[in-house]
Every structure is written in C-alpha cells, then in structure tokens.
Amino acid sequence: MKQYGxxxxxxxxxxxxxLFMIIPIAxxxxxxxxxxxxxxxxxxxxxxxxxxxxxxxxxxxxxxxLTTLICILLAFPAAYYISKCRPRMKMILLLLSIFPLLTSPxxxxxxxxxxxxxxxxxxNTMALFGSDTSISILYTxxxxxxxxxxxxxxxxxxxxxxxMENIGDDVxxxxxxxxxxxxxxxWHILLPLSVPGLMTGSILVFVGSFTAYTTPxxxxxxxxxxxxxxxxxxxxxxxxxxxxxxxxxMIVLSFVVIGIMNWLAGKVAVRGGNIRG
Amino acid sequence: MSHVxxxxxxxxxxKTNILENFNLDIPEGELVSLxxxxxxxxxxxxxxxxxxxxxxxxxxxxxGKDYTTVPVNKRNFGFVFQNYALFPHMSIFDNxxxxxxxxxxxxxxxxxxxxxxxxxxxxxxxxxxxxKELSGGQKQRVAIARxxxxxxxxxxxDEPLSNLDANLRVSMRSEIRRIQQESGIAAIYVSHDQEECxxxxxxxxxxxxxxxxxxDHPAAIYHRPRTxxxxxxxxxxxxxxxxxxxxxxQKPIFYKGDSTFAVSYEKDTxxxxxxxxxxxxxxxxxxxxxxxNELSGTIITAIFLGRSYQYEVKTEHGSFTANQEMTIPFQSxxxxxxxxxxxxxxxxxxxxxxxxxx
Amino acid sequence: MANRWLGFVxxxxxxxxxxxxxxxxxxSFGEAGVxxxxxxxxxxKWYANIFQGSMFMTAFQTSILVSFAGNMLALLVGLPAAYxxxxxxxxGKAFLQTLFISPVLIPGIVLGFALLRYIIVTFxxxxxxxxxxxxxxxxxxxxxxxxxxxxxxxxFSIEEAAVSLGASRVGAFFRIVLPNIKSGIIAGVLIAFxxxxxxxxxxxxxxxxxxxxxxxxxxxxxxxxxxxxxxxLSVLLMALTAVLMFVIExxxxxxxxxxx
Ligand SMILES: Nc1ncnc2c1ncn2[C@@H]1O[C@H](COP(=O)(O)OP(=O)(O)OP(=O)(O)O)[C@@H](O)[C@H]1O
Ligand SMILES: [Mg+2]
Numbered sequence: 001m002k003q004y005g006x007x008x009x010x011x012x013x014x015x016x017x018x019l020f021m022i023i024p025i026a027x028x029x030x031x032x033x034x035x036x037x038x039x040x041x042x043x044x045x046x047x048x049x050x051x052x053x054x055x056x057x058x059x060x061x062x063x064x065x066l067t068t069l070i071c072i073l074l075a076f077p078a079a080y081y082i083s084k085c086r087p088r089m090k091m092i093l094l095l096l097s098i099f100p101l102l103t104s105p106x107x108x109x110x111x112x113x114x115x116x117x118x119x120x121x122x123x124n125t126m127a128l129f130g131s132d133t134s135i136s137i138l139y140t141x142x143x144x145x146x147x148x149x150x151x152x153x154x155x156x157x158x159x160x161x162x163x164m165e166n167i168g169d170d171v172x173x174x175x176x177x178x179x180x181x182x183x184x185x186x187w188h189i190l191l192p193l194s195v196p197g198l199m200t201g202s203i204l205v206f207v208g209s210f211t212a213y214t215t216p217x218x219x220x221x222x223x224x225x226x227x228x229x230x231x232x233x234x235x236x237x238x239x240x241x242x243x244x245x246x247x248x249x250m251i252v253l254s255f256v257v258i259g260i261m262n263w264l265a266g267k268v269a270v271r272g273g274n275i276r277g
Numbered sequence: 278m279s280h281v282x283x284x285x286x287x288x289x290x291x292k293t294n295i296l297e298n299f300n301l302d303i304p305e306g307e308l309v310s311l312x313x314x315x316x317x318x319x320x321x322x323x324x325x326x327x328x329x330x331x332x333x334x335x336x337x338x339x340x341g342k343d344y345t346t347v348p349v350n351k352r353n354f355g356f357v358f359q360n361y362a363l364f365p366h367m368s369i370f371d372n373x374x375x376x377x378x379x380x381x382x383x384x385x386x387x388x389x390x391x392x393x394x395x396x397x398x399x400x401x402x403x404x405x406x407x408x409k410e411l412s413g414g415q416k417q418r419v420a421i422a423r424x425x426x427x428x429x430x431x432x433x434x435d436e437p438l439s440n441l442d443a444n445l446r447v448s449m450r451s452e453i454r455r456i457q458q459e460s461g462i463a464a465i466y467v468s469h470d471q472e473e474c475x476x477x478x479x480x481x482x483x484x485x486x487x488x489x490x491x492x493d494h495p496a497a498i499y500h501r502p503r504t505x506x507x508x509x510x511x512x513x514x515x516x517x518x519x520x521x522x523x524x525x526x527q528k529p530i531f532y533k534g535d536s537t538f539a540v541s542y543e544k545d546t547x548x549x550x551x552x553x554x555x556x557x558x559x560x561x562x563x564x565x566x567x568x569x570n571e572l573s574g575t576i577i578t579a580i581f582l583g584r585s586y587q588y589e590v591k592t593e594h595g596s597f598t599a600n601q602e603m604t605i606p607f608q609s610x611x612x613x614x615x616x617x618x619x620x621x622x623x624x625x626x627x628x629x630x631x632x633x634x635x
Numbered sequence: 636m637a638n639r640w641l642g643f644v645x646x647x648x649x650x651x652x653x654x655x656x657x658x659x660x661x662x663s664f665g666e667a668g669v670x671x672x673x674x675x676x677x678x679x680k681w682y683a684n685i686f687q688g689s690m691f692m693t694a695f696q697t698s699i700l701v702s703f704a705g706n707m708l709a710l711l712v713g714l715p716a717a718y719x720x721x722x723x724x725x726x727g728k729a730f731l732q733t734l735f736i737s738p739v740l741i742p743g744i745v746l747g748f749a750l751l752r753y754i755i756v757t758f759x760x761x762x763x764x765x766x767x768x769x770x771x772x773x774x775x776x777x778x779x780x781x782x783x784x785x786x787x788x789x790x791f792s793i794e795e796a797a798v799s800l801g802a803s804r805v806g807a808f809f810r811i812v813l814p815n816i817k818s819g820i821i822a823g824v825l826i827a828f829x830x831x832x833x834x835x836x837x838x839x840x841x842x843x844x845x846x847x848x849x850x851x852x853x854x855x856x857x858x859x860x861x862x863x864x865x866x867x868l869s870v871l872l873m874a875l876t877a878v879l880m881f882v883i884e885x886x887x888x889x890x891x892x893x894x895x
Contacts, residue, residue, distance in 0.1 A: 009719030010731060012712040013775065020768050021738060024749035027757075078648040081641040091889060093649070095880070098892050100652050102876050104833040106850045107869040110857060111655035114662060114670045114866065121658065121672050153652060162893035211742035214835040214850075218857065227744040231839065234748050244752075247745040254742055327799055349798045362796040366814045379801030420796075427800060 743836025
C-alpha cells in the first residue's frame with residue numbers, strides 16, 4: 001500500500017477534528033492575546049490581579065485537590081478489598097461502581113440536592129433533634145466537594161482495581177513466601193507497585209473535578225468555580241474576552257497538571273520497573 | 278521452462294533493502310523451501326510472491342504470466358499462514374468455501390469440492406465445527422484445505438508447522454508433502470527447521486541476508502555446501518583456511534603450516550577453505566607420529582550427547598569439534614590425534630558466517 | 636482483622652455511592668409536592684407528570700436524535716481512523732492517536748464555549764446542527780478507543796488470508812474484519828451514546844428556541860421547581876443506564892472498564 005493511502009483513512013476524522021475542535025480551540029486561545037489586532041497580555045494582567053477571580057481560582061483548586069485526596073483515601077481500601085474478593089462478589093462490586101460512573105451527572109448531583117437541601121433529609125433529621133433553625137449545606141463549597149467526590153470515586157475505584165489486578169498474585173505470594181506479613185506486603189509491595197496507577201487515577205480525578213461543570217452548577221448555587229464562572233461570562237454576561245481568558249487558563253492548567261503527573265508517573269514507573277514485564 | 282520465476286526483484290522497508298537483485302526459479306510441480314536464519318528475508322520473499330508486498334524492480338512470472346503488479350486477490354495463489362489465520366466467525370465449511378464463493382462457484386460444486394478437500398486432509402464430518410473447536414493440527418489441515426480448494430497456481434507456506442508440537446510436526450510434514458505431490462502444484466515453503474526442509478523439499482534454498490547462497494537438492498546441500506555460510510548453517514562446525522595447495526597428479530594436497538591434507542572433490546573451484554562435520558572426524562589416542570590428514574591436539578571439553586560424546590579439541594590450527602561414540606570416553610587434557618579423511622572434506626567459497634553458527 | 640476493617644470501609648464507600656440514588660428512587664414515589672424521605676404517602680403521579688406537557692418529551696427526542704446521529708458520524712469517521720492506526724505503520728502515528736483522543740482531554744466546558752463562539756456565531760451554523768457536531772466530537776474518542784483496542788487484538792493475517800483467497804480489500808474488511816470486531820463496535824457505540832446522552836458541558840451552550848437536550852432541560856427545571864418530577868425522571872434514566880451497562884458487559888466484559 002502506498003504511504004499516502006494510509007492517511008486517506010484518517011482524513012475524514014482529521015477534517016472533522018480540525019474544523020470543529022482545533023480551529024475553535026485555537027481561535028479561542030489566540031483571541032486572548034490580541035486586542036484590536038495587536039499582541040497584548042492585558043487580559044491576563046487584568047484578571048490575574050482581580051481578587052474576585054483569584055478567589056474563584058483558589059476555591060476551585062482547593063476543591064479539586066481535596067476531592068482527589070478524599071477519592072484516593074476512600075478508593076484505595078475499597079479497591080484493595082474488591083480485588084481480594086471472590087470472582088462473583090468482585091463482579092457485583094465492580095458493576096456497582098460502574099453503574100454510577102455511567103449515570104448522568106445531573107441525576108447524581110440532583111440526588112445530593114435531595115439529601116442536602118432545605119427540607120432535605122439532613123435538614124429534617126436536625127429538626128427531629130429540636131434544631132429550629134433550618135440549616136443547609138447545599139450551595140456551599142462543602143456541597144460541591146461532596147458532589148465531586150461522589151462523581152469521581154467510582155472512577156478512582158475502578159482504576160485502582162485494574163492496577164491491583166495487574167500486580168498479580170505472584171508478587172504477593174513471593175513476598176509472603178519470604179515471610180512478609182499481610183501488612184508488610186501491603187505497605188512494601190502493593191502500595192509502591194500501585195503508585196503509577198494511583199497517579200493516573202489522580203490525574204483523571206483532579207483534572208475532572210477542576211473542570212467539572214454540572215455538579216458545581218447544581219450544588220454550588222451562587223458559589224462559583226472556574227467552570228461556572230466561564231459559563232456565566234460567556235452566556236449570561238456575554239463577556240467573551242473574559243470567558244476566553246478563563247478557557248485558556250483552564251486548558252493550560254489541565255495540560256500542565258497532566259504533563260506533571262505523567263512525568264512523575266513515568267519517573268516512578270521507570271524506577272520501579274514496569275509491572276508485568 | 279520454469280513455472281515460477283522471480284527475476285531481479287527487490288524489497289525495501291523504510292529504505293533498508295531486504296531483498297536486492299533476488300532471483301528464484303521453480304519448475305512445475307516442485308516444492309522449494311526457503312531456509313535461513315531469522316530475519317534473512319524468507320517471509321519477505323513469500324509475501325512478495327503472494328502480492329502483499331510490491332517489488333520496485335524486476336518481475337515475477339508464474340505459469341508464463343506476469344504477476345509483478347497483479348493485486349493479491351487476483352493472483353490465485355494459496356497461502357498457508359503460520360498461525361493458520363482461519364476465520365473465527367465461520368464454520369470449517371464456510372472457511373474452506375470462502376475462496377470458491379469469491380470465484381462465484383455454484384452452490385453444488387462448492388459443496389462437492391469442500392467435501393473432497395475435507396476428505397483429502399482427513400477431516401470428514403468436521404464441516405460444521407468452528408475453528409476454536411479444533412486442535413492446532415486440525416486447524417492447520419483446514420488452512421491447507423482452504424488454500425488448496427481454489428486450485429491455486431502456486432502454494433505458499435510460511436512456517437506452517439512451527440506452532441505444533443514435535444510429533445505432530447513430523448506427521449504433518451509428510452502429509453503436506455503427500456498433498457502437494459498429489460495435486461502437483463508448485464510450492465514455496467518457508468521454515469527454519471532444517472530437517473523439515475530437507476525431508477519435504479525437492480530443492481532447498483539457503484538464504485542469508487536477502488540472498489540465496491545455494492539452491493540445490495537436499496542431499497547436495499547436506500553433503501556439498503557451496504559457501505562457508507551454508508556449511509556452518511547445516512552443521513559443518515570445523516573450518517580450516519589452507520595456506521597453499523599443490524597438484525600431485527590426480528590427488529591435490531592442501532597445506533596448513535606443517536600439516537598436509539588430501540582433499541577429494543568433484544569440481545575444482547580453486548577455493549582454499551575446507552570444512553568438515555564433527556561426525557566425520559575420528560579421534561584416536563595419541564601414539565604413532567601423525568601422517569597426512571591427521572592433526573594432534575588436546576581435549577578441552579567432553580560433553581555427553583546421548584548416543585555420542587562431543588569433544589572440543591585444541592590444535593595448532595585452532596579448536597575443532599568432533600563427535601564420537603565410545604564406551605570409555607576421553608577426558609579433558611588427554612592428548613589425541615584427529616583423523617579427517619579426504620572424502621569428508623568439502624571446499625567452500627568464503628561468505629559471511631553469522632556469529633551464532635560457530 | 637485487616638479484612639474486617641477493609642470490608643467496613645468498602646461498605647461505607649458503597650453506601651455513600653449508592654445511598655443517595657436509593658433515597659432518590661424511594662422519594663420519587665412520594666405523593667407530596669416536595670421530596671420526602673421516607674414519603675408519607677405513595678404515588679406514581681410524578682412519573683405521569685414527566686409525560687405531561689412536551690417539555691421533557693421534546694428534549695428527550697432531541698437528545699436521542701443528536702446522540703444517534705452524532706454517533707453514526709463519529710463511527711463513520713472514527714472506524715477508518717481506528718483501522719488505519721491499528722493496521723498500518725506510518726509517520727506521526729503516536730501524534731494522531733493522541734489527537735483522536737484529545738476531545739476528552741480538553742475541558743468540556745471550554746470545548747462547549749469554543750464551539751458556541753466559532754461554530755454557532757462565526758460559522759453561523761444553526762444550533763441544532765452545532766449540537767450534532769459538538770456531540771460527534773465528544774463521541775469520537777470513545778468510538779476510536781474501543782474499536783482500536785479491539786483491532787489491536789485482531790490478527791490481521793486473517794484479513795490477508797481472505798485477500799489471498801480472492802476477496803477485495805473492502806470485501807475482506809466487511810466480511811472478515813468487521814464481524815470479528817462487531818461486539819467491540821457495538822460496545823463503543825453504546826459507551827459513546829451514554830457519554831453524549833448525559834453530556835451537559837457542550838449542550839449547555841447550545842440551546843435555542845425549541846432546542847435543548849434532556850439533561851439541560853432537567854437543569855432548567857431544577858432551577859425553578861423542587862418537586863419529585865426530576866427524581867422520577869432520574870429513576871427512569873438510571874433504569875436505561877442499567878440496561879445499557881449490562882449490554883456492554885455482555886459484549887466486551889467488565890474488563891473494558893478496569894483495563895484502560
Ligand atoms: N514491516 C516491516 N517493517 C520494517 N522492517 C521489516 C518489516 N518486516 C520485516 N522487516 C525486516 O525485514 C527483514 C526480513 O524479515 P523477514 O520477516 O522476511 O524474516 P524471516 O526470514 O521470515 O525471519 P523469521 O525466521 O524470524 O520469520 C528483517 O530484518 C526484519 O526486521
Ligand atoms: Mg518469517
């Protein structure tokens with residue numbers, strides 16, 4: 001087959017991606033650097049000094065970091081337990097983790113509104129104990145955090161189960177045969193070997209929660225995160241310049257995080273040797 | 278006139294030439310195998326003939342027709358793949374019928390031909406099974422039947438038996454030979470199993486780095502390798518480069534230092550390199566002074582091979598390997614004399630000898 | 636001992652994951668106009684309410700149509716690309732592989748905004764068409780990824796065998812390759828469908844007169860009302876999700892999700 005023939009197969013896809021992804025994204029990014037035809041960084045200067053915007057950025061970063069951390073802490077033991085289960089039980093637990101993953105984020109966030117909202121279950125329970133002021137954590141950063149953990153926990157669990165299955169029983173058995181206790185095996189064998197997968201999972205969770213829209217939009221109320229801020233500026237306020245600046249910042253930050261984590265994961269993987277030859 | 282003829286073909290992958298000025302002729306009905314070390318271009322040659330690769334020069338003719346630019350699906354050659362390549366989603370019947378259906382053969386004829394083929398390869402009543410329900414050997418029979426049923430102008434085999442166990446390989450190869458001879462279709466057979474090639478082929482081509490170094494009948498290759506590469510590839514472990522030669526009537530004598538060797542040959546190529554198999558050297562305890570075709574040395578290692586012992590013997594002209602059956606073996610350090618009779622020597626042309634062959 | 640502790644944490648994790656969904660499921664059958672748990676009286680009226688009026692029905696139709704059409708286009712351009720990337724060696728392959736996956740790497744909200752700005756405003760493409768294009772883009776990576784992983788396990792000498800027996804390249808693809816990666820393709824299509832059907836980030840920018848997908852319609856509804864209609868609708872969507880999940884599991888096995 002001629003060399004060019006091969007590219008023919010890719011052409012339709014490339015055309016679609018170029019027209020409807022590369023051009024719009026590149027256009028958005030480039031537009032932030034030009035004002036009336038001349039190069040400028042004024043847009044960035046302006047917003048990176050605006051305390052309101054910086055606060056939103058900070059809240060978003062903090063929430064994503066916390067989400068990532070909580071997801072790891074909860075997912076790791078759960079994934080370890082699942083990977084040790086008998087096949088049937090493992091299958092059931094995996095399906096139970098996959099189900100939320102495939103369920104609409106609108107549905108999942110809404111289910112928390114039912115619990116956290118005014119007249120929701122928590123509110124009602126408090127009333128039962130005689131608390132007369134109806135309190136609600138809906139529309140607070142905490143609500144966003146809960147929603148995001150709920151959104152990304154299944155992904156963390158499933159990624160980690162995959163990693164732990166890949167480690168394989170032979171390594172664990174080897175450790176045991178050498179006299180390692182269950183906890184030694186966990187801390188010295190399983191945990192270090194899981195690190196590359198843990199990192200991959202964390203990238204997904206961090207970037208995912210940093211850019212998530214639906215959950216903060218439903219559970220955050222007036223409390224903005226960067227994605228809802230972008231939406232407000234683009235649609236409600238029609239400030240495209242600002243929206244584009246925010247969009248660019250989101251892309252850059254996402255890619256920087258992906259880059260750093262990939263680099264770190266690469267380092268760890270090289271040092272630890274790759275699992276499974 | 279030969280049935281298959283490759284003239285000056287050439288193939289390159291990413292600008293690296295794999296085959297260059299490559300020539301091969303095969304008479305009607307003959308099975309030629311390509312034998313050579315890994316990476317020497319056997320598969321490449323076969324895929325070129327099949328049409329999966331294009332030659333950027335020269336020509337390929339089969340049965341007097343030029344095939345150089347004919348696409349694969351218009352060639353009517355049967356290809357048998359190393360991993361069988363059966364269609365997993367089709368029954369055995371449909372697998373074998375596939376080629377006939379491409380040729381728009383009538384339903385009735387298709388049925389008859391497929392059934393004939395199943396019988397030929399000994400798989401009657403298997404037509405409704407699926408590939409995953411067959412053993413390796415049975416799959417390979419289906420693959421052969423599938424290639425054969427289209428009544429191809431040429432059969433191509435790429436290591437068809439390498440995924441089978443040793444016993445099955447032996448019985449399958451005689452079956453392939455039987456089927457090929459019965460059908461009378463010329464075939465090219467790739468393998469890197471020497472014994473398999475020798476037992477199955479009319480002629481064997483020994484390849485090295487994209488070049489056929491020798492194309493000959495199996496026995497001729499075995500006894501009379503033409504180059505040092507071929508010699509080492511088929512088990513001549515001992516090489517001796519002579520210093521000079523003298524014609525002494527009908528008996529040419531070769532000299533290496535103080536040693537003299539009488540060497541008999543059919544055709545004088547003027548070559549100065551002699552090779553001899555480990556099996557053809559006789560080892561005697563040191564004693565009387567050495568004469569013509571003898572060399573004294575010391576045993577370095579002795580390895581038990583089962584039927585015989587293999588000795589590594591150090592001599593003034595380098596180390597020699599010799600096999601010998603004995604009840605009381607030599608020990609390392611023993612002084613011995615190597616006896617290398619004139620008719621066991623073969624004179625070869627120098628060619629590049631791959632390092633593993635030593 | 637350690638196992639007990641792990642089991643307990645796992646139990647908590649799954650309670651956290653599934654509890655809210657279960658609570659919503661139960662509350663959706665309440666009679667009261669606000670969500671109660673457990674409800675005092677039971678009723679199916681909120682389920683009936685979904686089908687009252689055209690609000691959700693139209694949005695549902697739009698969602699189905701956009702996801703389906705986008706899926707077909709993504710398959711049409713994604714299948715040959717996935718095939719070429721598994722089958723051939725060529726320059727720039729790694730880059731192209733990343734490019735075809737990149738729509739999932741770009742934040743959805745950013746892609747949505749960029750599409751609004753350039754596709755709808757600059758290129759003047761109608762909202763409905765833009766919605767379809769946007770969904771095609773987000774489905775492409777899922778289609779390409781699932782099909783690629785199927786093709787990577789496919790032994791292409793089978794295709795060559797077909798060609799050597801006289802099939803044309805195109806014929807061999809449709810009669811030999813396609814039937815063997817069929818389940819992968821269906822799984823890819825279903826996963827992409829769910830991704831598109833649930834999408835908010837792109838669709839939220841692409842609403843117009845009479846054009847809105849179901850998730851966006853639900854968001855709008857929640858902003859204004861807090862009755863159990865959305866809970867009832869959510870339950871129906873969860874049922875749909877569960878059915879599709881089992882189909883995907885049948886087709887490619889659970890390992891599709893765990894082995895990335
Ligand atoms: N698709 C390819 N791209 C680049 N180089 C290739 C390709 N296929 C084969 N080669 C190179 O061509 C040379 C010949 O390969 P070929 O497959 O013909 O060897 P072979 O004799 O069949 O070896 P083996 O006994 O291992 O099957 C090798 O050096 C190989 O690395
Ligand atoms: Mg080969």
